Amino acid sequence: MRAIDLITLSYRSIGSQKLRSVLTALGLIIGIAAVVILTSIGRGVHQFVLAEFTQFGTNLLAVFPGKTTTLGLSGATISTVRPLTQDDAASLERLDHVLAVVPVIQGNARIEAGDKQRRASVFGVGAAVPEVWKINVQQGRFLPAGEMNNPRAFAVLGSKLRDELFGGDNPLGKRVRIGADRYRVIGVMEEKGQMVGFDMDDSIYIPIGKALEMFDRESVMEIDLLYQSGVAVEGIEKAVSRLLVARHGQEDFTIITQNQMLETMDSILNILTMAVAALGSISLLVGSVGILTIMTIAVSERISEIGLLRAVGAEQRTIFQIFLAEALALSLAGGAGGILLGIAVAQALKLVVPKLPVELAWYYIVGAFFISLVIGIAAGVLPAMKAARLKPLDALRTE
Structure with a gap:
């Protein structure tokens, strides 16, 4: 047929x-x-x-405290956690092909401005956030550099937090209370959106030294590093590892590249x-x-x-x-x-x-x-x- x-x-x-x-x-x-x-x-x-994940760029590398290794016995692990410090971040910034470094602490606190208040994410960071995280300043300026040991009480608002606390008023130069301390607003960030559960617009940025005091910490949670485009990430990873091993005496940290996270x-x-x-x-x-x-x-x-x-x-x-x-x-x-x-x-x-x-x-x-x-x-x-x-x-x- x-x-x-x-x-x-x-x-x-x-x-x-x-x-x-x-x-x-x-x-x-x-x-x-x-x-x-x-x-x-x-x-x-x-x-x-x-x-x-990629809205903050692709030439990123993050260093976290602690290194987990597996022993010969099945299921046996040893976890060693050593602090990462601001001095570590400053040392990493001097490596070849490294453009900028940001030490990070993240927490949550009550923010007050006049008779308005709300809880929001607090990021204790360095001055290179706009360059490393690809977030532009919409109004004013970001946190100043060179104040690692004696930081001033400056704060930069996310766009949503600015709207919630000040409405249509200009927040620059005004005071906000974060926890028990008062900070002067020196800038407002452009709208960025969410990043893995964190609303970057409903956040406030303060100097890393102030955040260490606020959250009663002696070390940073992570160090984000921006390196030159076109440079092999493997070379940067080895350089970072060599430097931190020399400073700490052992490999008590974990390095995660942006490529690894994306894969x-x-x-x-x-x-x-x-x-x-x-x-x-x-x-x-x-x-x-x-x-x-x-x-x-x-x-x-x-x-x-x-x-x-x-x-x-x-x-x-x-x-x-x-x-x-x-x-x-x-x-x-x-x-x-x-x-x-x-x-x-x-x-x-x-x-x-x-x-x-x-x-x-x-x-x-x-x-x-x-x-x-x-x-x-x-x-x-x-x-x-x-x-x-x-x-x-x-x-x-x-x-």
Whole structure:
């Protein structure tokens, strides 16, 4: 039988049972649409998180106190935590190819200005934050450099915190109380958004020395280092390690590069996207059971038709192809309908929930479509084989 005749006959058979065919394809439509929607959300979250990580630039390296090593015995670990100091940060800044260094302490405190108050994130940092973190000053200036040992009580507000405390008034030169101490506002930062759970706009920046006193700490939480673009990060990492080992006497710190963070986050988010795709694929299995059931019923109802086809000379292969083509046509219709429905819902989500990151993951969409075709073939093989094996005389006698 010619391919065009096979396709025509398949769609005529499906069209003769419209309601049954629609209900059968509905299982695949829902399954494919679920895969499209879930993977689009997963891909959108993937891109959003990576964008959050890279908004501070890519030539970054972070040093954290403490080094965890594994001993020969399974599960045995030793964790040594030594302090990182402002002197360590100052030493790192003198390394070749290092542009700027920022020691960091982060905490939370009550901020008061006049009769208004709110709790916000407090960042104790160095003067190089605008350069290292890629955050521009919108109004005034940032914290001055060269005040490591005797810092003045200056503060720089995030844009949201400025609006909450001062409204439309100019905050420069005014006093705010952070905890028990009073600070003079010397600047306001541009709007930056969130970074891994921290709202950078609802924050206040004070000198690292003042933050050490406020949070009763003797060491910094991390040191962020900005190096020249085009320089191999491995070389910078080795230089940092050599310097700190020389200062501390041992490797009691952990160095994490921006590339390592991005690779780790990328692998985690890829697994997340695959997981939601697998969750949506469960509906595809339901759809395959529906096709198998309907094709089995179709063979039972059309035994006399099969006998007539065999009597006029149709070969077993032709009968097999007819029923397999019907199953494939159902899966093709279900796959195409599911993709269209999924894309429509994903685009609607963008409009209805603008803050929800949604991005179509085309390789998952194409993969789901091909899986739907495979499901149609797999679900149609057994009924098609059953139909092809019927003997002509037995089939003709069946009513």
